[in-house]
Amino acid sequence: MVETSAVLGVVTIALGMVLTPGPNMIYLVSRSITQGRRAGVVSLGGVAVGFMVYLLTTNLGLSVLFVAVPELYTVIKLAGALYLGYLAWNALRPGGASVFAPQDIPHDSPRKLFTMGLMTNLLNPKIAIMYLSLIPQFVDLDAGHVLLQGFLLGACQIVVAVSVNLSIVLAAGSIAVFLARRPVWLKAQRYLMGTVLGALAVSLAVDTSVPAAAG
Template sequence: MSMVEPHAVLGVVSVALGMVLSPGPNMMYLVSRSISQGRRAGVISLGGVVAGFLAYLTAANLGLAVLFAAVPEVLAVIRLAGAGYLLWLAWRTIRPGGASVFTVREVPDDSPLRLFTMGLMTNLLNPKIAILYVSVIPQFVDLGAGHVLVQGVVLGLCQIAVASTVNLSIVLAAGSVAGFLAHRPVWLRAQRIAMGSMLGVLAVMLALGGLL
C-alpha cells in the first residue's frame, strides 16, 4: 500500500462517493428490488453489482497498466475525458424534470440467481462504471512510484469499498427513504442539487489536473 499516495486514495474515494450517490442504473436497480421484493433481494442484487466491479477492476488494470507504462501521455487525455463525463453526470443529476430513484415501481419477483445475474449485468453494461475505470481512476496512478498494476488494484478496491458500503446502506434504507420522500419533493431536490454540485466541483478539479 506504500506506493499509493494518501491523496490518490482520498481522490478516488471522493469521486466514488459522488458517483455512487448520483442516480444511475445500479442505484435504480437496487432501489427498485429492495422496495418491491425486500431487503434480501436487494442484498443479493448488490452481490451481482460487486461482482461486476471486480470484473471491471481486473480487466481495466491488466490492460491499462501496460498502456500507461508505455504511453504516459495518454493520462492527460483520459483525465480530460473523465472530467467531461463527470460534468455531464452532474448536469443529469441537477437538471429539472428528473425522476427520483426512490419512486416505487412495480417489478416482478425474481429468483436469487436471476437477482444476482441482473445485478451483475446492470453493472457490466453501466457506462458510468466503465468510464470510471477507464477515464477517472487511472489518472490517480503515479507512474513515478512504480507498481502501476498494484496501484490500480488498490485504488479500484477503494472505489469498490465505497460503492459497496453506500449501496448496502441504500438497499437497507430504500423502503424507509421512499416513504419519507414520497411527499417531500423539496428534500429530494436538495439531495440532487448537493450531489450534482459535488460532481461538478470534482470535474473541474480533475480537469485542472490537481484533484485533491
Template sequence: MIEQSAVLGVVAIALGMVLSPGPNMMYLVSRSISQGRRAGIISLAGVAAGFLVYLVGANLGLAVLFAAVPELLTAIRIAGALYLLWLAWKTVKPGGASVFAVQDVPADSPRRLFAMGLMTNLLNPKIAILYVSVIPQFVDLGRGDVLLQGILLGGCQIAVAVSVNLAIVLAAGAVAGFLSRRPAWMRTQRITMGGLLGALAVMLALGSTGSAAA
C-alpha cells in the same frame, strides 16, 4: 505504495459517483422496495461483481483494448446515454412512477437478481470510463508496482460504492414509506430524479467524463 492524496482523490470521485442517480441506484432501489432487502443485497452482490470485472479487466489490459478500438467505448457511451434517457422518460412521463414507489412486480430468483445487478453495472459506461481513464490518473509510476496500485485504488472505489449502496438498499423501504404518505414529495422526487437522469444522459452523450452515474 500509494499516496494518501491518491486514495482520497479516488474516494471523493467514488462518493460523488455513488450519490448520483444512475442505473445502479435505480435498479437497487427498485428491487429493494418491490422484493425486500434480501433481494436488494443479492442485487448489490451482482453490482459488486461488475466492479470486480472492471477492476481486473482494466488492470490486465482493458485500457489497451479501448485504445485500440475506441469505437467500442463510444458504443458503450452512446448505449448508456440512451439507457439513461429511457430511465428519465420512464420517471417523468405522465403516469410515471418514482423509483421509491412501491410496485407490484413479479419476484425474481436470486440468480436473476445477481445477474441483473451484474449486467446493470457492466453496461454502465461511466464505470468503464472510471476504470479506463480516471483511476489510472492516480497511479504513480515512481511508487512501485503499477498493477498493485491500480488494484488498491480500485479496491477503495469498490469499498465506497458497496458501502453507500448497501445503506441505500437498507433505507429504501423506509424512504418509500415516508414518500408514499406525502404524494407531493413523491412527485417532486420523481421529477427531480428524472431531470438529473436526463442531464446525465446529455453529458454522457456529449462525452463528459466528470461526475459519473453509478
C-alpha cells in the same frame, strides 16, 4: 506506495458516482422496495462481482498502456472531466423522477437477481468510464508498482460503492416514504451531488500535470 491524496480522490469520486442515480441504484432500489431487502442484497452481490470484473480487466490492460504510452494520461483526464461534467448537469437540471418511487416489477429467483445485478453493472456506462477514465489518473507512475496501485485504488472504490449501496438497499423502503413526504430533500440531494461533481470536473480539466514515463 499509494498517496493519501489519491485514496481521498478516488473515495470522493466513488461517493459522487454512487450517490448519483444511475442503473445500479435504480435496479437495487426497485428490487428492495418491490421484493424486499433480501432480494436487494442478492442483487448487490451481482453488482459487486461486476465491480471486480472491471477492476481486473481494466487494471491488467491500463497498467501496460500507461507505462508504454504515458501521453494517454491527458486524454483520459479530459475524458473523465467531461463525463463528470455531464453527470453534474444531469444532477442539476430541472425535472427527473425519484429512483425511490415504487414500480411494478415481477419477483425473480435469487439466481436471476444476482445475474441481473451483475449484468446491470457490466453494462453500466458510468462504471466503465469511471474505471477507464477517472481512477487511472490517480496512479503515480514515478512511485512504481502501477498494477498494484490500480488494484488498491479500485478496491477503495468497491468498498465505498458496496457500502453505500448496501445502506441504500437496507433503507430503501424508509427512504421512499421519507422522500415522498419531503420532495425538497430530494432536490437538495441532487444539487449537492451536482455541485461536487461539477467542482471535480473543473479541477480535472484545469490540471496541467503530466505523469513522467516509468523507467
